[in-house]
Every structure is written in structure tokens, then in C-alpha cells.
Amino acid sequence: MAKISTSISVDADVKAQAQELFAELGLDLSTAVNLFLRQCIYEDGIPFLVSRRKRTESEFPAEEPQSAEH
Numbered sequence: 001m002a003k004i005s006t007s008i009s010v011d012a013d014v015k016a017q018a019q020e021l022f023a024e025l026g027l028d029l030s031t032a033v034n035l036f037l038r039q040c041i042y043e044d045g046i047p048f049l050v051s052r053r054k055r056t057e058s059e060f061p062a063e064e065p066q067s068a069e070h
Contacts, residue, residue: 015029022032039047 018032019029022029027035036047
């Protein structure tokens, strides 16, 4: 499959945080974006809920204690 270069605009802090997360997962930003796009195609839509409804604090998952290995 032919590859093309695509340019997108993102908040610098969001990009940095995402790159740090993806690096910990062994991915680069390009691979992560490709995973997202492929999942959109597979799901035939956005692969997570997109909603205007605001969640209350009690609806957020409880944070798991972080191990010393992080």
C-alpha cells in the first residue's frame, strides 16, 4: 500500500504527551495515528463515544495506584 505524507495541526502539549505515551507503548505518532484511522474504518465510525454530555466526577473510572515501576 502506498504511503502519503499528511499534515495536521495539534496542540503542542497534546502532541508531546501523546508521543510520550506512544513511546512507552513502543509506537511512534505516525503508527498510532494509522492505528486510529484503521480502527475508524473497521468500526465504520469513531471507535469511542463522542458526546456533548458532561460526565460527573463519580462517572470517571477510579484511578489505579501506580506501581513503583512506572
